[in-house]
Amino acid sequence: MQEYDFKKIEEKWAKYWVEKKSYKAEDFSEKPKFYVLSEFFGPNGKGIHLGHVKCFTPTDIIARYMRFKGYNVLYPAGWDAFGLPTENYAIKTGEQPIAVTERNVQKFKSQLTRMGYSFDWDREIGTSDEDYYKWTQWIFLQLYNNGLAYKASGEVNFCPQCKTVLSNEDSQGGLCDRCHGEVVRRQRDVWYLKMQSYSDKMLEDVENIDMKESLKDSQRNWIGRSVGAEIVFPIKDSEEGLKVFTTRPDTIYGVTFMVIAPEHPLTKSDKLKNIDEVNAYKAEASKKSSIERSANKDKTGVRLDGITALNPITNKEIPVYISDYVMMDYGTGAIMAVPAHDDRDYEFAKKFGIPIVQVIEGGDISESAYTGDGVHINSGNLNNLGVKEAISLMIETLEKMGCGHEMVNYKMQDWPFNRQRYWGEPFPIVFCDECGIVPLDEKDLPLVLPKTDDFIPNETGASPLSKLSDWVNCKCPKCGKPAVRETDTMPNWAGSSWYWLRYLDPKNDKEFVSQDKLNYWGQVDLYTGGVEHVTRHMLYASFWNNFLYDIGKVPNKTAFKRRMCNGLVLDSEGKKMSKSSGNAIDPIDVVSEYGADTFRLHMMFIGEYEKNNNWTLKGITGIKRFLNGVWSLQDMVKGDEVSKEHEFILHNLIKRCDTTIYDANPEHTSYEQHNDFKFNTVIANMMTFMNKIREDGWITKEELRSFLVLLNPFAPFITAELYEIVFGGDIVNEKFPEFDESKTVTSTVEIPVQVKGKRKAVINISAVAEESEALAEAVKAIGISADDVKKVIYKQGKIINLIV
């Protein structure tokens, strides 16, 4: 036996698999298909990090396992290449983003290959490739032509550091997703995608994707559907009305004031008498960042002199205030305030000395608002009704009067889709003095991103492309007169909103993907990635897929069947790893020292897939010893004798693999039904198997064959090499062994004898012994008379419990 030289072995096989295209997925096959995908990522200059290893190792294990199980497996990889990290790096160094990307991609590809990931590299895609973004632009055209993309002036999140507009998804918590700097609100020209109109379809996806309830919750929370009513409050001596959204139209009798957001158009009304005071407040509010605005919960505001609203039900006069606790981008930017039953309104009323009128019975409102349930009081025809009935009756009343109607509101906003950056997909849009906004013709795609040396973002917020007058000035595709191009580019998330589809048909230059291939591959069976993408990428993906479904371009409404989110790898103290804190570990160092097989097993062994875990090399010794043992199996092969004990552990190990690596049962469609992804326990069972074999000192050839196949998904290199040495040939042609249920049980078992739940003895007994037999053994073992036993609880093969 040669020494276990992981370096030599891993180099040999990594090269072999790429050259042989061992993991090529067949388009169309007799075999059942299985599409497993881990999120692709931006190829930055740093190379892979531990998070990639934690994310890709499990899907690689599953891909290899499913191939052995007879599936036609699609396990592709690619690059989310348009993005700020690359562009920022390019700006810093002056190098072309495209060159930076190419170099980084090569680095990542070689590192992933070194880890032994079994990607089908023939399907590699990159979002910044012309033949890819051609189709991203094509989808944008479909959106535009279907009225789902529009240009408007709006107040949007803007990152002063990155000098670009951001979506709400990109600025969660008021911080830029990229640079983590504070985001400000700015009035700008914005290309919006009408994502809000897809809210309900996206909510259906939330229900249809098989994932953890907590993840579904955060998506539901982000979409933020709430049912209520829109009510128009007339303004005294005016034709105008003040529109509000409320979930509690039943409390309209308790309205004692109204509040509008600082950005609300009513603040520009010519009826307003204290313009200076109001403008001063507006100026103050606009200076605050969204973080400051929400952190400071102290209520401030100014009453609008000269503007009085009228309660449409009671006709009572109501004062109107401006305050920054009302947001312009939710609902109508105005509220009816019911201080008796809303905490924020209560606080505001107390501060400004506004009356508080209780309309729901049940709570004490002397100290705080009462937000609980109860019947209505002081509410005209709603009196004595419960909340639910009162809401329906009030909506009915308002509809009859013509001053309100039922309405659904969403927290999720339309998607601001343009960025003032160079490194992104150009919009296939032209502005013409005659024709207005004109989309390019599909045959003119791709609209290629022009080369330039000056890709630095502009202080004024104009895109770098605007400086390229040769490119900007063009002819209107409609009338042929001089026109200009849109110079903003699409956001980072554009290319990733449909990429899983392109893997099905990555080289197609006629269609974004052929219908045949879409029909064959269908949904992504398993999609894994970071939990942070659940309220970002997953929502965008859901939106685009639903849209493509609606226009008949994809066969499935929901793109992903199942989603799993991996936990983070933190440093040994539980802190996030980063280059700046100096606690980052380079996975390649670990591979060099221990080998990819050991590293993969170690990563899977130290923690659960979904949980965060603290990185440590403590314990990798155990994995090393295990693989050394596996290597020495080649010298322990002996005859064809069978042993019951070996059969028992082997068949139990196969069973364990089948039940805990991946649950492919199509009837299991909810998170609760799955019992898989427990890679650490599978490895523990393999160690137990090895311990037994080493104790006995021998293994049969067929047992070794089975064991190598079981271990191969976890440690592909060493098993491929051993297989070649012992059996000759390539292990990828093997089938996953099947277990025989009858061999997973033993004929006799040791079961505990308990007396009132306390263990008193252990008896050795037939696994299928009758109760009488077990009882006889049990009383003998603990030395009592069978007459003393009042009650017996006997679970065959498990336990016997006596009450004496």
Add this chain to the structure above:
RNA sequence: GCCGAAGUGGCGGAAUGGCAGACGCAGCAGACUCAAAAUCUGCCGUGAGCAAUCACGUACGGGUUCAAGUCCCGUCUUCGGCACCA
């Protein structure tokens, strides 16, 4: 504040309501060695005991059950997400 997840040895972590601590690391003792590494053998939750054994033990307080880490009620702690959403 709201929502969610989790609390088990020195450590990472196992346990369809059925012998808590599988498997691994570390540690201790021993074998091999001039020595070290590697490897092998044994021990390894806490307390008492020479020992067999006994008692206690899964964040805390109750409860259900023949039997609870697991189910129910309450409390505490930690982590994550959202946050003036009308």
